[in-house]
Amino acid sequence: MAVFLLFAVFALLLLAGIPVAYALAAAAVAVIMYLDLPLILFAQQLGAGAGAISLIAIPLFIFAGELMLRGGISERLIALAGSLVGHIRGGLGQVNVLSNLFFGGVSGSAIADVSAVGGAMIPQMVKRGFDRDFAVNVSVSAALVALLVPPSHNLILYSAAAGGGLSIADLFAAGIVPALMMTGAMMITGWIIASRRGYAVEAFPGLRTVFLRLCSALPGLLLVILIFVGIRAGIFTAVESAAIAVVYALLITTLAYRSLRGAALFEACMHAARTTGSILFVIAAAGLFGWLLAYLGVPAATVEALRAVADHPLTVLLAIVIALLLLGTFMDLAPLILICTPIFLPVARAYGIDPIHFGIVLILAGGIGLITPPVGSVLFVGAAIGRIEVSQALRTIWPFYLAASAVLILVAVFPQLSLWLPAVWR
Amino acid sequence: MNTPPIATDALSRQIARLALLATGAAALGLIGMVAAQAWQVLARYALNASPSWTEPLTLVCLSTTLAFGAAAGVHARSHFSFPLLVLLLPPPWQRVLARIAGLVIAAIGLLLAWYASQLAWDGLFIPMAGAPLPQSAAFIPLALGGALMALFALAQLRSTEEKA
Numbered sequence A: 001m002a003v004f005l006l007f008a009v010f011a012l013l014l015l016a017g018i019p020v021a022y023a024l025a026a027a028a029v030a031v032i033m034y035l036d037l038p039l040i041l042f043a044q045q046l047g048a049g050a051g052a053i054s055l056i057a058i059p060l061f062i063f064a065g066e067l068m069l070r071g072g073i074s075e076r077l078i079a080l081a082g083s084l085v086g087h088i089r090g091g092l093g094q095v096n097v098l099s100n101l102f103f104g105g106v107s108g109s110a111i112a113d114v115s116a117v118g119g120a121m122i123p124q125m126v127k128r129g130f131d132r133d134f135a136v137n138v139s140v141s142a143a144l145v146a147l148l149v150p151p152s153h154n155l156i157l158y159s160a161a162a163g164g165g166l167s168i169a170d171l172f173a174a175g176i177v178p179a180l181m182m183t184g185a186m187m188i189t190g191w192i193i194a195s196r197r198g199y200a201v202e203a204f205p206g207l208r209t210v211f212l213r214l215c216s217a218l219p220g221l222l223l224v225i226l227i228f229v230g231i232r233a234g235i236f237t238a239v240e241s242a243a244i245a246v247v248y249a250l251l252i253t254t255l256a257y258r259s260l261r262g263a264a265l266f267e268a269c270m271h272a273a274r275t276t277g278s279i280l281f282v283i284a285a286a287g288l289f290g291w292l293l294a295y296l297g298v299p300a301a302t303v304e305a306l307r308a309v310a311d312h313p314l315t316v317l318l319a320i321v322i323a324l325l326l327l328g329t330f331m332d333l334a335p336l337i338l339i340c341t342p343i344f345l346p347v348a349r350a351y352g353i354d355p356i357h358f359g360i361v362l363i364l365a366g367g368i369g370l371i372t373p374p375v376g377s378v379l380f381v382g383a384a385i386g387r388i389e390v391s392q393a394l395r396t397i398w399p400f401y402l403a404a405s406a407v408l409i410l411v412a413v414f415p416q417l418s419l420w421l422p423a424v425w426r
Numbered sequence B: 001m002n003t004p005p006i007a008t009d010a011l012s013r014q015i016a017r018l019a020l021l022a023t024g025a026a027a028l029g030l031i032g033m034v035a036a037q038a039w040q041v042l043a044r045y046a047l048n049a050s051p052s053w054t055e056p057l058t059l060v061c062l063s064t065t066l067a068f069g070a071a072a073g074v075h076a077r078s079h080f081s082f083p084l085l086v087l088l089l090p091p092p093w094q095r096v097l098a099r100i101a102g103l104v105i106a107a108i109g110l111l112l113a114w115y116a117s118q119l120a121w122d123g124l125f126i127p128m129a130g131a132p133l134p135q136s137a138a139f140i141p142l143a144l145g146g147a148l149m150a151l152f153a154l155a156q157l158r159s160t161e162e163k164a
Helices: A002-015 A022-036 A039-051 A053-070 A074-083 A091-104 A110-127 A133-145 A153-159 A168-197 A205-231 A237-254 A261-294 A299-309 A313-328 A333-352 A355-371 A377-386 A390-413 A416-425 B010-046 B053-078 B084-088 B091-122 B139-163
Strands: none
Touching: A002 A153, A002 A261, A022 A039, A022 A261, A022 A313, A022 A333, A022 B091, A039 A261, A053 A074, A053 A133, A053 A153, A053 A237, A053 A261, A053 B010, A053 B053, A074 A091, A074 A110, A074 A205, A074 A237, A074 B084, A091 A110, A091 A133, A091 A168, A091 A205, A091 B053, A110 A133, A110 A377, A133 A168, A133 A355, A133 A377, A133 A390, A153 A168, A153 A333, A168 A390, A168 A416, A205 A237, A205 A333, A205 A416, A237 B010, A261 A299, A261 A333, A261 A390, A261 B010, A261 B053, A299 A333, A313 A333, A313 A390, A333 A355, A355 A390, A355 A416, A377 A390, A390 A416, B010 B053, B010 B139, B053 B091, B053 B139, B084 B091, B091 B139
């Protein structure tokens, strides 16, 4: 009954338009009162939910992303992507995908990322003659590429939700091949659609331009490399790497590029603070919700329930993927990771599925859920930016959706795709 | 992310100022986290020392950013929600649900303010391991942030009622 109450109150409040964090917290309060537990547990577990040391990396990566976006680092990375792939059919669509690979999810929320990056890319694509539905679909699908690339923090969140015992360096390494596969799948899909629709091809700007833009964007690329190498080599922890990323982005944007000063720097800090506060509160509330799930024995019950109906690890993994795709349609990725990891990871472990591999599958499935027709939340944000009806985007998003699903299935079925690189680098 | 609403009357202007202060406090928390962690790296490699205070201080800064940033998010209406079904309802129902949302946020804020204050008071005179701070320092911003969340939610309810 308590489990039903927890999920029912949460779902009702969410559907009533109450923000995710408050819906999670209110559902937890309802169950704490129902179980006659002391209400002080609410504040205690909420504080504990955001108090894990590994979570500190998240606000700092969001801050670094904000500085990159406002200080011109992202702009230069987009320019580099433009010179590399802008001449391929699909032009800015290809640039959009590659840019997401270069600088990852900048804001900490897939929904906010599409608002930030799509807000810049979609109008430009429309201006250059691309149909609005193509511009929207390529932007929301390209956000999937960013899920696994630093400074996107999804893997850190997964590590924390898994109890903090998983190596963040291994998780980052495990995300590289799936991220590259998703990049390839989205670029090929974009190319096919662009060819069919007969979009114009832009001229190759020449190797000199590519070289100049590479030089200009090098500090931004080095930031991602710094994070990877720093953690992998044990020079600093994930949390320290995030702080170094902020200092580095600050030095580059204020001293080298001289693009972020005075009022703009102040505004970047204030915007990052507001965004971070909202996301951290979701994380804290999801921590409270997750604690109640564990208290009510939901993870163990899920393992038992799945054992009764499935006996092969792959069957279980696919069942979890379907559940995640459905949940992802109405929940942003951060709460999805925090709520689903404690429930599904014990199931995965019970069936001998590697937790690193499972984390990559979980994030990909949750991310695809965000663009799943007809109610994927990122899809709605993209359609609003592109000023089209969601139904218009839905009619033509299927190729991107199928391509993303194909990558997900490949990554789920072949664990080597995510586990090979961590093993090589270990 | 939405931009904060424009204040029209005196009370709304005071609330807007308070929201700006809350955002500023959250930003200071963010800068504090960066400074503490960057110092940890610098001290380890340049001074050959690992200060113990950086981790507890960072957690207090994290709590500050969380609580004040989330409160500012209530004022700016920038918390993530799923308004799809609400938008399909007729306007009178939308107003009812907006009131319920405001009340739920205010109630959560008040609960957080009340119980986080209790936790903060309980550990106020116990020293924190590793840093010269009270053990319950992280709960102080949570209590203040909770109160601000309730205040901003109630102010929004008031403006919704006035518009209706």
